[in-house]
Amino acid sequence: MKQTVEKQFQDFVTENNCADKKILLAFSGGSDSVALCSLLHIHNIKFAIAHCNYQLRGDESNTDAIFAKDLSKKYSVDFYLKTFDEDQLKDSSIQSNARKLRYDWFTEICRNEDFDLIATAHHLDDNIETFFLRLTRGAGLKGLSGISASKNKIIRPLLNCSKQEIIEYVQRNDLDYREDSSNKKSKYNRNYFRNKVLPLLDKRFPNWRKRSVENMSHLKESDELLYDLVSEKYEGHVRKKSDDVFINIKDLIGESHREMILYYLLREFNFSYNVSLEVLKVFLSTEGTVSGKQFYSKTHHAVSTEKELHISELIQEEAPETFFIGEADRSILVHDQLFIISKENASENIKHFKSNDKNRAVLDSAELNFPLHLRRWRKGDRFKPLGMNNFKKLSDFFIDEKVDLIEKRKKWLLCSGDDIIWISGMRIDDRFKVDNNTDRVIEVCVRTIDEN
Structure with a gap:
């Protein structure tokens, strides 16, 4: 027996534990998002409406935004509006760039306003169109498995509902919605499949949509099986x-x-x-x-x-991080690295302070200028490796030590002023070593915080 839109929505909410979540609804104004808005309201789920105005359809775009705001007032929910300039859509195809812009914005709202999930109104017909689009682009098993009903913070509660079922729902509940005139234009690939190709299949093969959904499910299972087998073997x-x-x-x-x-x-x-x-x-x-x-x-x-x-x-490109160590500091936690600092007088037997432990730096206090600081590698950095008379570029040192690019970017450098004292976990600078003339010793040890 065919389930109603209401029943499919209710089952999704139960299976995905959405009832107590704070949800941001990606709202276009079309029948799909209007239906989802109604269902969220009926089931007393806390939500807000977010609408993007790309200004691509003139007055029609602005009227969509007004409609979205009015609906938020009807349901007494918060409303977020983002208006994009035409220049922001020029870098790539309009549809793909618009998608990136809106999801970046949705993510920003979730982060700032503590939303748990982003809900979109994708439905079964969208899923089938996506299958054909990916097929023409040479997608593999994963791509041909269709759209995920739930992935990360994005949920699609209507994914198993057909477009016709959604239309019947909004008509049955006397809900107004907006029509996007650009959906009738077949210049976009998705619209071409929707308007030209798929209707031909409907005439020739009446049950093909149901079969396609079943096939996508089989492809997904095959893909997951292969992934598990490869990972294990x-x-x-x-x-x-x-x-x-x-x-x-x-x-x-x-x-x-x-x-x-x-x-x-x-x-x-x-x-x-x-x-x-x-x-x-x-x-x-x-x-x-x-x-x-x-x-x-x-x-x-x-x-x-x-x-x-x-x-x-990937390390996000941000302002370079610098962590300072004062003369009175005894430890500092830098991400997952704990640096422990200790001081003591030099003994007559200087060998006591020499160590092959690369996670321990023993330094002559008289050569240091506080505050010391920790930073990452920079292009052009150089130091005088322990045991050498000449300076060496850190990039060359890393190559000799077989440190690859990723590991190099993660290394912390202990510095005094402009001088590099120690490449954490590797080698100190020869100028700061202890010798028979050393009176005071500073020892810096590093360990990861998950070590026993």
């Missing part, structure tokens, strides 16, 4: 160090279906299938060095080493 090729991941590519090269295996190993870091092909190309190349090739996804950064691919979460 090749877990020995993957090692973790703190938050970073290393995949042994050299050992994968001899495997059958190596491209697909690597894709599934890389996928959780949002790398595409094409990136997996490029990574393999680097390691299969007989020209030049393998190390130092960089790859990016929207969330991660990967660098090739001699045998492995080193993967790390």
